[in-house]
Amino acid sequence: MPRRARVSEIMTREVVTVDPSTPMSEVRRILTDEDFHHLPVVSGTTPFGMVSSHDLLRLMKKQEILSGEDRDEAIDRATTLEQTMKTDLVTMRHDDTVERAIDLLADGERHSVLVVDADEALVGIVTNIDVLEYLFD
Numbered sequence: 713m714p715r716r717a718r719v720s721e722i723m724t725r726e727v728v729t730v731d732p733s734t735p736m737s738e739v740r741r742i743l744t745d746e747d748f749h750h751l752p753v754v755s756g757t758t759p760f761g762m763v764s765s766h767d768l769l770r771l772m773k774k775q776e777i778l779s780g781e782d783r784d785e786a787i788d789r790a791t792t793l794e795q796t797m798k799t800d801l802v803t804m805r806h807d808d809t810v811e812r813a814i815d816l817l818a819d820g821e822r823h824s825v826l827v828v829d830a831d832e833a834l835v836g837i838v839t840n841i842d843v844l845e846y847l848f849d
Contacts, residue, residue: 719813720806722846723827723836729754732761732794736771737784739793743768750824750837753797757833759826761797771796803828806835810846813838 729752730739742751743765753761775790777783803826804812816825817840827836 714810717810717846718806719804719808719810719827719838720836722810722813722842723806723838724748724842725836727752727834727837729759729834730763730793731755732797734793736768736787736791736793736796739763739796740768740784740787748839750839752826752834752837753793754834759801759803759828759834761794761799762801762824762826763793763797764823767796767798801826803832804838805829810843813843817843 728742728746728748730742732753732755734753739751743749743763749765751763752759753763771777771787771791772783775786777786777790802816802822804816806827806829808827813825817823817838824837824839826834827838829835
């Protein structure tokens with residue numbers, strides 16, 4: 713498979729997103745009920761944050777929300793999405809190559825990259841799993 717292929721060929725186009733006012737309990741529900749681990753935070757169509765299942769687990773451990781009372785209520789009391797999400801986003805253009813996605817993901821510091829168009833609007837997401845599946849298909 714050519715690494716010069718466009719990332720638009722392997723990205724997920726139908727991305728579930730949340731806005732900054734989404735309660736953490738809803739973020740938890742999405743991340744545990746759906747088959748993905750990264751949830752972009754957008755304002756309109758522009759991404760400005762990301763929250764992952766790893767962030768949620770870290771929050772629950774830090775706040776000791778591992779058992780006992782209603783965990784969703786405890787999560788909502790403990791923090792907000794804006795306090796939890798990562799804002800140091802790395803994005804790529806939909807016409808960038810798979811090779812660029814490999815470069816961005818291979819260091820292990822991130823497991824997904826948001827894909828944007830020329831207007832910086834979110835058009836997809838590519839994960840390390842997407843790249844691996846492409847390379848080994």
